[in-house]
Amino acid sequence: MTDAAIRFTGVTKAFGLVRAVDDVTFDLPQGALVTLLGPSGCGKTTTLRLVAGLELPTAGRIEIEGRDVTRLAAAERRIAMVFQSYALFPHMNVLENVSYGLVVGGARRQAAEGEANAMLKTLGLDGLGARLPSELSGGQQQRVAVARALVLRPKVLLFDEPLSNLDARLRRRVREDIRDLQKRLGLSVVYVTHDQQEALAVSDLVVVMKDGRIAQKGTPHALYDDPADAFIADFMGEANVLQGEVLGEGRIAVGGAVLETAMRAHPPGPAALAVRPESIRLLAPDEAAGLPGRVQRAAFLGQTREYEVETAAGTLFVVTPAAAPAWDEGAAVSCRLDRAIPLRG
Amino acid sequence: MGALFLGRAALVAILAGVLLAPWHGMESGFAGLTAWPSGDAAPLAALLADGTRWWLWSAVILLLAPAPALLAGRVPGRLLAWCSAGAIALVFVQGYAVGLRGLAWPILAPLLGEAGPQTALGWGGAILLAGAFAMLSAGLAAQGRFGGDAFIAFLVAGSAGLLLLFVFLPLATILAAAVMEDGRIAPGALATRLAAPEAWSLACLSTHRGCGVVWNTLLLATLTAVISTLIGLAFALLAARGNVRAQPAFRAMTILPLITPPFVVSLALIVLFGRTGIVTTAMWDWFDIPRSRWIYGLPGVLLAQVLAQAPIAFVLLEGAVRAIGPSLEEAASTMGARRFTVFRTVTWPLLRPAIAACLLLAFVESLADFGNPLVLGGDFDVLSTRIFFAIAGARHDPGRAAALALLLLALTFGAFALQALWLGKRRYTTVTGKGDSGVPAPLPPGLKLACGAVAWPWMVFTAAVYGIILVGGFVHDIGRADLSFTWRHFHTGFEVEWANGPAFRGSAWDSLFTTIQVAAISAPLTAGLGILLAWLLARQAFPGRRSLEFMTMLSFAIPGTVVGVSYIMAFNEPPVELTGTALILVICFVFRNLPVGVRGGIAALAQIDKSLDEASATMGGGAFQTLRRVVLPLLRPAIVAALAFSFVHAMTAVSAVIFLVSAQHNLATVYIVGRVEAGEMALAIAYSTVLIVVMLVVVLGIERVVGRAQIGRRAVPIAPVRAGA
The missing domain is CATH 2.40.50.140 (Nucleic acid-binding proteins)
Structure with a gap:
């Protein structure tokens, strides 16, 4: 494809004097799963929030599938995001949670719930529509959050440390599920994690960040076998x-x-x-x-x-x-x- | 919400304000509408056409200038913002410049010539201004301010405009009134008024004349603060550490003052201790103690204020006592300290911040109290009553009232500043997240005895006072100890006759209906605006957020009397003339009770993870949708609290509204004060009983209607929400 899914050109985000993201430029290919990896405080979550529109950049330009979204609010970007805490609405049941984006987008409730039910089925959650989020296990909540994001058929799907609230055994299965889903649907996915093993396991492309800048970008193999410097060499295993x-x-x-x-x-x-x-x-x-x-x-x-x-x-x-x-x-x-x-x- | 949508909506409002609604306020009320589109009810278009308000063409042209672009689907942000801001300024400036007596500012004579007199802005003006604010917001949002969200821009611009108009402008007017004399600015007059002997005289020390009101006010406030805190402390220690079985009685004592209009206890005190009061008569009959009027003055007001404040002190201090981790006291006793030593060296120092907070709260409440000094003060004047008489008394002197209001304001702000200074520094957290399963140390025996000696008599006294209120309405003349049962007073106040439907003949119906109406209108407005502001302040980042928060909280610190005076000074003349209407009562309640709604909303929002808002945003929910579908449903408990609080306060307030009521729109509390002054004690008590019942019914009703839905919906309310990375 000629167009990049996401293109950052000289993007900077400053909070006061701190530059959380400092003059970052990259192209992320369509249909690939890209992880943003780095130690805590490296700017990876801020980068993700810049893509989502939850933060607006101090300088630079952001494009999603060729469209300039630099000044657009999150609601207008046609992205979807799975939050670290899942951020399921506690006062709505699973079906209402999953159809939320369709309903606020103007769909009729019946049509929205039909689509939501289909998506729940895809993710193996059928029959749970009437439950409240608090009545689900951690893994189920995570899948509801994914269903809620996918039902909008977003151009780009964003994950913010999606596995951090799961126990070790579940983590591996869920990350494989995410990878399968991404491949099956041909989604462009950006995935934030601080766990290099997780990054190596699921990514087409890994972007390692340090102090608000990109330290190195490449395939998992290249980063592992061909690290640019001692930081990458040590961080990638x-x-x-x-x-x-x-x-x-x-x-x-x-x-x-x-x-x-x-x-x-x-x-x-x-x-x-x-x-x-x-x-x-x-x-x-x-x-x-x-x-x-x-x-x-x-x-x-x-x-x-x-x-x-x-x-x-x-x-x-x-x-x-x-x-x-x-x-x-x-x-x-x-x-x-x-x-x-x-x-x- | 898109800027284009808001811009077009603004156009519609502006057109409605120009073409349809009467531009000026109508003296004749809705009846004047028959004259439309001329006379009283003429819309701005008619006034422009016949040339009487030709200078307003400029405002209309400014507001319509962006119309072609908006209709073509473009939103030229800069143009919209400047045009609408200019028009808003023009409308207000011309309103002040051309008043009831024609041109008020001679400077503008060459420009405006013989501008005819004009009355206040009416619905047309209000709608046009609302439209202009919407256009301003659309313009700002289109320029990328407020995250590009027109809805947020409109909320911020709108609430800032309202706060400026109804909180800031009245204060500024008071300042201006204090420095004006005979229509000129006279700083000398301000100095004279502020330093007047009526405020600062120390005559009472050497002669029999009274001291200045500032000293009176300070003395009363200090005594109230100290005594109510001590009584509250005695109750708190007994309740939390005394091993006494009287919890229901303690609970009743804390709830009663909340639903009692503040001056009702004064009535009971008069019934008990007045010249012909029950206790006074008994003393005369049995011990030959002569009848006197001692209750009218400092002792009476003090007693009434302590009756109101002690329960609040009790609630605060009981919380503080219970919050002291028992393991601290246990640690001290394992180190060999005896019970009293433990209390003196551990418990007491940990209580000190709460006691300081309690003192300051009672102090501020006493400063602001108006009803009790009015009813019981006699010759003992405090600032709040003196302000009232400077406006409503024989010698109407707004300048003097304004200067006294400034003094009261300074005292209040001083107390708040002291509180911030004191509490800002020290904060003892003794209850940690760790399990703390110690047993609270019981009170040392001597201290328990002392607490009991204070608390039990006081409880008997409180019971007597509320007993009077309970009984007083149902007996012939409680003031003269005639205790035979009668419905007479309810009959006078609340008679209903059936003649082709109900006819409300009782003398109290009018004020009761107005009160309920005003409270019922202002409560949802207060709760709504308060929660919206809380959401803006807690969740949205925008320039000027701190100033908006400051203005919201400002009205909390202003004593009611000052608010009342400032409102009649600011809104008695064009362009904003509201005195004598029911609207000014509603506005007054909304902006006085707003801070509580805002605080409650902010506290509730702190419990709701921000990622819920963000999740909604990433799924395409704009600010409006997020607010409606995610935030408000989760804020339900805070909304209930704000509704109940503002309703109760609107029903019980006296200080501010006594300036604002009119013959047509009288309020229950003011009516009751009037009955007391006329000596109709029993009717006043009967009416108070009715008020208390109405408040109980409404508060419980709000909880049932708004609260029930929530319980059914959220069996297990808390989702596993962790802070985002």
Whole structure:
């Protein structure tokens, strides 16, 4: 598609002296699920509220599907949003909640309730129309909130931390449901979360924010394997950051050892190297050329084993499959790096 | 609501104001409508056509200038805003410039020439101004102000306009009246009036003459505050910590004053302690204590005010005592403190802020009280009564009344400032979210005895006073201890004859009907405007929000007498002439009771998560739809409270409205005060009983009608709502 679902051009939102969103520019593609990810206070929720029209930008321009909505109020934007608290109206039953948007939009009550019932069915909520929100479980409330948003056939659907009020087991199912629904209906979705795993699991595209700016934007894979800097590397899953030197294509030096490893192109010279815990293999010292070390701590977690290994380059955090050979505390090992990520800047 | 829609609606209103409705107020009432479209009832169009109000062409042209654009579907925001603001200013300026006696401002003579005299604005003017405000709001919204929402813009502009007109303008008028002498500005006169010996004289210290009213007022207020707080404290300690079984009696004592017109206790006091009163007569018969008029003066007024204030102090302080976490006292006693030491070192210091609040509240209420000093004051004048007599007495002197009103206003604001200063700093929270399951420490025995010694006699006394009110209407002459049963007084006041339908012959019917009518009209207006303002102030961000809030709260701090004086000064002459109408009573009640509705609404809104509003907005609900379908249904309890409060206050108020009633529109309270002054005590008491019954019926009725629906709807009211990220 030629048009972006959402286009921000130099958008800034200031609250007093604080710039919650600072000169942000991006295009979000249509029909994709995009997550806004970042630590708390990074401006991701404000960005979402700017899309929704719940905040108006201090400067810049916002387009939704090619239409300039910068100055439009939320009610005129044809978006829909699922709130963190769900924001179900406590004085209306489920059916009234779901048909609310249609009714205030001018639909006849009967037609609105027909559509609402169909949507409830789609989300597996049939039969609950007469209940009050307070009589539903957390997961059901969440689906009512989604139904209420979807029934309006919005151009863009927004989620503000939709899973944060659910327990861990339910979270995984609901996020898969959301992803399925988005794919099935071809929706453009913007999804705010602070949980990188959640972001990796559901997104087509992840936008990582920091201090009101975009730190990096890319596919989950690219962000994980190709982080721009130490912040992204660390935020997108754990990483050991080692000081070393790039010697050439696929050759690095750390802790006095020269290692062969997979890596992205980087000019030779001293560099910080991010190494994911799961891309380190522990071998017997005589088995292969690697970074020599000694196991300080070992833990068995069921699916995986975790080690802390003392080396000349610093302490490495290593995660190996449970099926890999086990090492005892105090054992001498050789660390083989399958992949290292030289960091820029 | 879109700006275009509002702009077009504004056009319709403007056209109606120009073409249809009578431009000026009609002396002859609705009967004058027969003359339409000329004479009294002439609309502005007719006046423009015959050239008598030619200068108003400019306003009409300004207001119609944006019409072509609006009809073509465009909303030129800047044009709309400027044109309508200009027209509003023009209408008011010409109204003040050309008054009843022709041109009032000689400066404008070259411009206006021989502008004929004109009377006050009427419905035409009001409709036109409403239209102009709507156009102004549409213009502002089209420029992106108020989040681009024309509905919010209209609410803000409209309520700001009303508050300016009915709260700010009267105050400004009082200020102006205080500095004017013989139509000229005379700061010297203001200084003389403010420093007048009638206000500040200390003659009573050395001679037998009375002191200045300011000293009287301060003395009365201080005594009332201290005594009612002490009595309230005694009751509060007994109720919360005394292990006494008298809760129903305590409850009754707290509810009675709320539904009693403020001066009714004065009547009972006269019946008990007046020259021919029951107690006085008994004292004379049994102990040869001579009859005297001691009740008329400081002691009587003080007694009446304490009777009204002590129960309120009780409610406040009981809450404070119960809020002290028992574990604090338990902690002190585990450290070895004896009961009285615990009370002195823990309980008492924690109560101090509540006591301070209580003192200040009683102080302010005493300053504002008018009914009791009027009925019982005798020669003991306070500011509120002196203001009244400066207007209604033999020597009509608005300048003096205005200066006294300023003094009263200064005292009230001083007390409020003190309260803000004191309470702003210290706040003890002793009840935390953690479970606190201690047992409250019982009172030290000595203290319990002392509390009982204060509380039980006072309760007997209160019971006697309300007993008089209960019985007084049904006996021949309670004032002279003639206790034989009769319907005579109700017959005088509320006789109904059947002659081709009911004929209300009783002398009290007119005022009762007016009172109920005025209360019934003003209560929904107060509640509605109050809740709307609360929603604006709590939920919408717009420039000028703080000033709007300040103006809303301002009228709460102004004593009723001052409001009354300022209203007759501000609205007695064109362009806004309302004195003598029922409308001014309604307006007075609405703006006096507004702050309570606003406060209640804001408190209720704080309990409703903002994401509900936002959810509605993202689903396409504009401000109006959100308000109607989401906010108002959730605010139902606050609306009930505001309705009940404003109804009861409209039925019991005296101070402000005594200036505003007229022969045609008299109110129950004023009528009762009149009966008292005429010595018809029993009729006054009978009427008070009727008022109390009406209020009880209405308040319970409001709760039933508005409250029931809510209970049926929301079995489990609270959804799991957490604060958004």
